[in-house]
Amino acid sequence: MAKLTFLGAAGCVTGSKYLVETAGPGGASKRLLLDCGLFQGTDELKQRNWSALPIDPKTIDYLVLTHAHLDHTGWLPVLVRDGYRKPIYANPATIELTEILLKDSGHLQEEETQHAVKHKWSRHAEPRALYTSEDVEPVLKLLRPMPRSGGFDVSPEFHFESYDAGHILGSSSLELTVTENGKKTVVVFSGDIGRYDQPILKDPTTPAAKQIDALLCESTYGDREHEAGDPLQLLGDIVNRVAKRGGSIVIPAFAIGRTQTFMYYLRQLENLQRIPRLPVYVDSPMAQTATELYLKYKEDHDVQFSRDEKNNGDPLNVHEFHLTRSVEESKAINDVKSPCVIISASGMVTGGRVLHHLAQRLGDARNCVILGGFQAEGTRGRALQEGAKTLNLFGQVVPVRAEIVEMGQFSAHAGKSELLRWLTGLQTPPKQVYLTHGEPAAAQSLQQAISEKFRWKACVARYLDTVEI
Ligand SMILES: [Zn+2]
Numbered sequence: 001m002a003k004l005t006f007l008g009a010a011g012c013v014t015g016s017k018y019l020v021e022t023a024g025p026g027g028a029s030k031r032l033l034l035d036c037g038l039f040q041g042t043d044e045l046k047q048r049n050w051s052a053l054p055i056d057p058k059t060i061d062y063l064v065l066t067h068a069h070l071d072h073t074g075w076l077p078v079l080v081r082d083g084y085r086k087p088i089y090a091n092p093a094t095i096e097l098t099e100i101l102l103k104d105s106g107h108l109q110e111e112e113t114q115h116a117v118k119h120k121w122s123r124h125a126e127p128r129a130l131y132t133s134e135d136v137e138p139v140l141k142l143l144r145p146m147p148r149s150g151g152f153d154v155s156p157e158f159h160f161e162s163y164d165a166g167h168i169l170g171s172s173s174l175e176l177t178v179t180e181n182g183k184k185t186v187v188v189f190s191g192d193i194g195r196y197d198q199p200i201l202k203d204p205t206t207p208a209a210k211q212i213d214a215l216l217c218e219s220t221y222g223d224r225e226h227e228a229g230d231p232l233q234l235l236g237d238i239v240n241r242v243a244k245r246g247g248s249i250v251i252p253a254f255a256i257g258r259t260q261t262f263m264y265y266l267r268q269l270e271n272l273q274r275i276p277r278l279p280v281y282v283d284s285p286m287a288q289t290a291t292e293l294y295l296k297y298k299e300d301h302d303v304q305f306s307r308d309e310k311n312n313g314d315p316l317n318v319h320e321f322h323l324t325r326s327v328e329e330s331k332a333i334n335d336v337k338s339p340c341v342i343i344s345a346s347g348m349v350t351g352g353r354v355l356h357h358l359a360q361r362l363g364d365a366r367n368c369v370i371l372g373g374f375q376a377e378g379t380r381g382r383a384l385q386e387g388a389k390t391l392n393l394f395g396q397v398v399p400v401r402a403e404i405v406e407m408g409q410f411s412a413h414a415g416k417s418e419l420l421r422w423l424t425g426l427q428t429p430p431k432q433v434y435l436t437h438g439e440p441a442a443a444q445s446l447q448q449a450i451s452e453k454f455r456w457k458a459c460v461a462r463y464l465d466t467v468e469i
Contacts, residue, residue, distance in 0.1 A: 015038060034176070074105055094171075146162070209427065210427060239269065248368075261412075270318055279340045369402050372409075
């Protein structure tokens with residue numbers, strides 16, 4: 001009988017890692033790890049990044065990724081440093097995005113550690129990076145392509161079918177068939193499920209498995225719906241309001257996904273002449289590459305985006321676009337006193353250049369911060385969302401006077417009813433559902449909704465639990 005162990009994203013939103021093991025004839029067990037994410041958020045969660053796995057990474061035979069986000073890939077450098085040497089399979093778009101994300105992650109961790117040492121703001125006496133750029137290189141050499149959609153044999157024991165998850169470029173839901181002694185066991189991994197009717201990407205597709213022994217379903221927004229309302233209208237109102245009072249807009253956003261969505265809407269608003277043409281600074285060394293990849297992988301595009309591309313040429317480019325790569329260029333944005341839009345990572349204000357922009361602009365009531373994505377417990381983004389009056393940035397207390405706007409319309413995660421809609425698409429009831437990738441309240445709420453609506457057996461996955469499937 002195959003076994004499944006929850007090595008992350010169980011009882012929390014980050015650190016996705018699921019281990020599947022076959023029993024194997026004569027003890028010749030095979031091990032497959034699905035995703036290898038970083039824990040983010042509270043200190044307690046981040047501490048887990050420093051602990052070794054309960055199994056030796058050398059004994060893992062295969063690794064497969066659902067998508068490139070760091071909470072699904074960001075621990076790979078540690079795993080490989082600790083001895084994993086086998087292939088890491090992902091579709092081509094995910095491979096390219098993972099490369100830029102991991103390089104950036106290694107670099108950021110070095111930068112932050114140096115900054116902490118220099119300015120003595122860390123709680124640790126001798127702050128050190130979890131990994132550096134040097135640890136990232138060996139990971140990139142192990143990445144191997146698998147098809148964007150359809151079937152793929154990782155080995156005689158493990159077969160995958162991939163489906164669009166509509167969350168970020170290349171994001172997939174994966175259906176794994178484990179074959180052992182002629183017996184087939186099917187596990188469906190939802191990955192992160194995206195939104196229906198969003199720009200650029202296709203809608204999420206529910207896997208078409210005819211047998212499901214276990215379903216791991218994400219529950220990030222398992223207890224919530226996103227705000228209703230037309231994002232184009234809402235964003236237009238904000239831009240006009242802030243520009244009128246002479247302020248600027250700071251958008252903490254991942255360079256991948258949300259940055260492109262904001263650019264898409266800003267461009268649309270400009271085309272419709274509903275907002276003034278403000279300078280838009282995308283302050284991220286990797287945003288340009290990410291945008292190019294979004295344009296390159298056309299198989300992920302929805303019908304409307306393909307049409308926009310044909311009609312407008314460049315739907316992800318605003319008229320007054322400024323891309324900053326170097327630190328000097330980034331600092332120069334501080335001198336811009338007239339209305340502008342600054343998009344910069346990280347999305348949950350856990351690190352990255354957005355910290356500098358917030359330190360600079362949070363204290364001014366004319367400015368506005370748009371929170372467009374999920375803000376995990378313990379992050380500065382969550383504190384802003386919950387109305388914090390001050391924020392700790394680089395060891396300094398910065399007053400929060402700027403307008404804080406939450407725009408769930410820009411979330412890349414399905415809301416509760418969208419998760420249920422995705423589940424409705426399953427062709428057969430799963431024997432067991434495990435709710436993953438959600439804070440406890442969200443996972444429990446979705447569990448209850450699933451039990452009531454479908455009468456399926458559902459439970460919240462527990463960190464480090466092993467179950468038989
Ligand atoms: Zn994700």
